[in-house]
Amino acid sequence: MTMKDRVAGLWSGALSPGSLVIALCALVSGVVVLTTPIKREPGLELWMFSPEHALMYEPAAERWESETGTAVHARVFGIPALKRRMMGGFFAGVETSDLIEGERQMIGTAFAGPLDSVGFLDLTDRIEAEGLRDRINPASFTPWMSRGRIFGLPHDVHPVLLGYRADIVEAAGIDMSQIETWDDYERVLAPLMTDDNGDGEPDHYLLSFWENQIDNLEVLLLQGGGSMFDADGRCTLSSDTNAAVLAEILSWCLGDDRFCIEINEWTNTGHAQKIDGLAIGYLMPDWMCGIWLTQIPQLEGKVKLMPLPAFEPGGRRTSVRGGSMMGIPKTSQNIEEAWAFAKELYLSRDLAQELYNKTGIVTPVTELWDDPVFDEPSPYFSGQPTGRLYIEQAPHIPARYASPYYWNGLLALRNAATIVAEQARSRGLSTPEELLPLAKNALVSEQRSVDQLLNRNAFLAEGTP
Amino acid sequence: MSASGTRPARTAALFLAPFFVVFGVFTVYPLVLSAILAVQQTHGPEHATFVGLDNFKALLGDPDFRKAVRNTIVYTLGSVFIQLPIALGLAMLLNQPGLKGRGIYRLIFFSPQLMGLVFVAMLAALVFEGRTGLLNVALENTLGRVIQPGDLLFWIPALEGVRWQMFPWLQTFIMPMLIVASLWMYVGYNMVYFLAALQNIDKSLVEACAVDGAGPIRRFWNVTVPSIRPVGSFVVLLSIIGSLQLFELPYIILEQSGGPQNRGLTIVMYLYQSGFESGDLGYASAIGWVLALMLIALALGQIWIMRREER
Numbered sequence: 001m002t003m004k005d006r007v008a009g010l011w012s013g014a015l016s017p018g019s020l021v022i023a024l025c026a027l028v029s030g031v032v033v034l035t036t037p038i039k040r041e042p043g044l045e046l047w048m049f050s051p052e053h054a055l056m057y058e059p060a061a062e063r064w065e066s067e068t069g070t071a072v073h074a075r076v077f078g079i080p081a082l083k084r085r086m087m088g089g090f091f092a093g094v095e096t097s098d099l100i101e102g103e104r105q106m107i108g109t110a111f112a113g114p115l116d117s118v119g120f121l122d123l124t125d126r127i128e129a130e131g132l133r134d135r136i137n138p139a140s141f142t143p144w145m146s147r148g149r150i151f152g153l154p155h156d157v158h159p160v161l162l163g164y165r166a167d168i169v170e171a172a173g174i175d176m177s178q179i180e181t182w183d184d185y186e187r188v189l190a191p192l193m194t195d196d197n198g199d200g201e202p203d204h205y206l207l208s209f210w211e212n213q214i215d216n217l218e219v220l221l222l223q224g225g226g227s228m229f230d231a232d233g234r235c236t237l238s239s240d241t242n243a244a245v246l247a248e249i250l251s252w253c254l255g256d257d258r259f260c261i262e263i264n265e266w267t268n269t270g271h272a273q274k275i276d277g278l279a280i281g282y283l284m285p286d287w288m289c290g291i292w293l294t295q296i297p298q299l300e301g302k303v304k305l306m307p308l309p310a311f312e313p314g315g316r317r318t319s320v321r322g323g324s325m326m327g328i329p330k331t332s333q334n335i336e337e338a339w340a341f342a343k344e345l346y347l348s349r350d351l352a353q354e355l356y357n358k359t360g361i362v363t364p365v366t367e368l369w370d371d372p373v374f375d376e377p378s379p380y381f382s383g384q385p386t387g388r389l390y391i392e393q394a395p396h397i398p399a400r401y402a403s404p405y406y407w408n409g410l411l412a413l414r415n416a417a418t419i420v421a422e423q424a425r426s427r428g429l430s431t432p433e434e435l436l437p438l439a440k441n442a443l444v445s446e447q448r449s450v451d452q453l454l455n456r457n458a459f460l461a462e463g464t465p
Numbered sequence: 466m467s468a469s470g471t472r473p474a475r476t477a478a479l480f481l482a483p484f485f486v487v488f489g490v491f492t493v494y495p496l497v498l499s500a501i502l503a504v505q506q507t508h509g510p511e512h513a514t515f516v517g518l519d520n521f522k523a524l525l526g527d528p529d530f531r532k533a534v535r536n537t538i539v540y541t542l543g544s545v546f547i548q549l550p551i552a553l554g555l556a557m558l559l560n561q562p563g564l565k566g567r568g569i570y571r572l573i574f575f576s577p578q579l580m581g582l583v584f585v586a587m588l589a590a591l592v593f594e595g596r597t598g599l600l601n602v603a604l605e606n607t608l609g610r611v612i613q614p615g616d617l618l619f620w621i622p623a624l625e626g627v628r629w630q631m632f633p634w635l636q637t638f639i640m641p642m643l644i645v646a647s648l649w650m651y652v653g654y655n656m657v658y659f660l661a662a663l664q665n666i667d668k669s670l671v672e673a674c675a676v677d678g679a680g681p682i683r684r685f686w687n688v689t690v691p692s693i694r695p696v697g698s699f700v701v702l703l704s705i706i707g708s709l710q711l712f713e714l715p716y717i718i719l720e721q722s723g724g725p726q727n728r729g730l731t732i733v734m735y736l737y738q739s740g741f742e743s744g745d746l747g748y749a750s751a752i753g754w755v756l757a758l759m760l761i762a763l764a765l766g767q768i769w770i771m772r773r774e775e776r
Contacts, residue, residue, distance in 0.1 A: 080721075084741070087509075087744065090509065091508075091509025091510060091511065091744075092509070092510065093511060109742065109743070109744055112508055112743065112744045112745075113508030113509065113512050113744070114508065114512055117508055117509070117511060117512050212633075212636060212725055262595065264597075267597075269597045404743065404744070405743070407742065408743070411722055411723070411727075414725060415725060415726045415727065418636065418725040418726055419726060448528075449527075449528060449529055452523070452526075452527065453743065456506065456519075456523055456745070456748070457506070457745075458506050458514050458516070459506075459508050459512060459514075
């Protein structure tokens with residue numbers, strides 16, 4: 001029997017028609033997949049996480065195409081999807097996109113390996129050579145730096161101010177200008193914590209903050225002079241400053257005289273509680289103004305902004321929350337065009353004005369801070385020039401240093417906070433002095449877990465300054 | 466060897482080849498690679514450093530891993546000792562002779578399985594949420610505004626006088642909440658197995674036992690349990706393996722973290738965090754191998770127990 005006969009026998013006898021169809025489908029689809037070339041549209045590809053940013057960049061992208069002939073294709077992903085695609089591309093060394101606009105919580109992972117394996121192009125020399133270091137708010141660079149090198153162009157500053165229910169405060173005849181510190185804040189606003197509706201709970205709490213609010217914990221920690229990582233990437237969670245700040249802010253959530261309440265920042269229920277005035281004050285980064293404007297229109301004309309009360313007289317009156325950057329993957333085939341477009345987006349006056357008008361975000365480019373757009377009164381914030389208020393505090397935001405274990409650090413901070421709060425509740429403790437040793441112990445214990453991650457990483461030590 | 470002797474062997478090899486190719490590519494190769502990764506520290510596939518058994522040593526001293534193991538064991542015990550008895554009880558209720566609408570009940574109990582784990586997790590998060598959760602609102606409306614003597618949680622000293630609406634279930638009782646959420650999902654699923662086993666019990670055995678004067682409890686232990694033992698063992702093994710691989714439920718309920726103080730961290734969640742969030746595939750592989758060894762040990766233990774009982 002010839003080979004041909006054997007194969008024919010196999011087809012006709014051994015395989016059923018169904019098996020033949022499946023085998024044929026597999027064969028055809030395999031051939032199609034293997035022979036179809038990967039189509040890449042000509043121009044720049046931009047991956048990003050924010051649909052709002054994508055809409056905002058559309059006119060600039062069209063203008064860029066008409067001026068340079070290079071089209072820009074923006075693709076929006078959820079943050080986890082964007083992080084997975086980005087890291088998958090970086091790990092495998094394959095082409096991803098020409099530009100990635102990343103958010104702070106997703107970028108740190110890119111810095112976990114040896115410095116030369118970071119998937120983003122090192123922009124340090126370009127930024128220095130083009131004088132951008134002096135044109136951009138210095139603290140806006142630090143989240144995008146690893147081992148002294150800059151891997152992203154900063155998109156924002158994100159200072160934090162205190163948003164408060166001016167209608168309630170002014171109706172009670174309270175003068176907010178007397179407030180300089182958090183102690184003043186508690187004392188001056190204390191008359192608002194009455195139970196007029198008789199439900200056994202104060203009608204208003206003074207601040208929306210709780211021990212499990214991971215982002216707000218970091219905001220207050222940074223304002224109080226604390227940090228999670230230093231410039232060399234070492235974990236500083238157990239520092240005395242952090243312990244003191246943690247003890248102080250947790251005392252606001254404990255005891256019969258607690259003045260904080262947990263209000264969800266994103267849900268309809270949380271928005272309803274804000275409208276009801278359950279809390280008077282809110283920690284408001286600039287981007288949160290845009291969100292309130294669109295999601296809680298009922299509060300128009302009822303809210304005002306002021307610098308954060310300081311932890312001590314003369315102390316810092318702001319903090320920082322969130323942040324984005326534009327990075328160029330090393331595998332981009334259009335690095336120079338990508339760099340030019342990134343600068344066009346992030347450094348232009350038109351985009352800075354649009355960014356502020358649509359989202360409330362102030363640009364990190366210091367030479368644009370004198371733009372009149374930032375002085376326009378905001379009807380939502382009772383006629384205040386919100387842009388100017390944020391810009392006044394922008395130079396004072398604390399520096400935040402990047403770490404591949406940034407998220408682990410945040411979780412460790414929250415763990416410490418919840419441990420201290422639980423221990424305090426079970427023992428009936430509530431003053432900062434009583435909480436300080438608990439805070440120190442919890443932070444030391446939590447730092448161990450972050451240190452363990454850092455110490456196990458053999459790559460980070462290489463090239464550490 | 467003659468030509469006629471080699472032909473069947475070649476044909477057999479030809480037919481077996483697809484299996485071996487698929488098995489080799491998707492099982493053997495990843496297993497070997499993960500064993501190699503487990504003795505390396507990695508940053509993606511490009512950068513790897515040989516670290517010997519350091520990953521395993523680090524696991525032994527890793528408090529988060531210990532917490533993940535403890536949580537996973539608690540959940541597994543909950544699955545076996547709470548979920549399965551409830552499933553068996555429901556199956557016995559549905560197996561009552563003359564019960565009308567058995568099919569409808571079976572569909573109702575099984576239906577959470579049709580929704581999928583993600584939706585169950587999202588609904589559970591809404592139910593157990595602190596200030597606005599359905600459970601707390603219901604407790605406040607039925608038991609009163611604050612936790613008082615005689616209430617469910619009054620034995621926790623710090624909770625006296627706390628508002629029901631403020632009780633943080635997902636911070637304080639994460640593992641019990643996960644077990645409750647999984648009851649909803651899996652009780653009906655396991656009930657179907659038990660019901661099928663109960664319906665296959667030889668009725669003459671039950672009748673003979675009753676004629677001999679045995680009551681319901683004696684009939685259960687002497688007839689029902691031995692008859693459904695093979696299915697029961699299979700369900701127990703499936704539950705243990707499934708519980709040890711717990712991931713989606715806490716991942717969604719706790720918003721992609723292990724929850725406060727990692728109280729809801731499980732072994733597979735920790736593996737995922739290490740490998741795909743921290744990028745340390747070596748450490749993740751070591752966790753995977755420890756989990757695999759635990760599963761093998763449990764499966765072997767159960768086989769040993771079953772064989773001993775059979776003898």
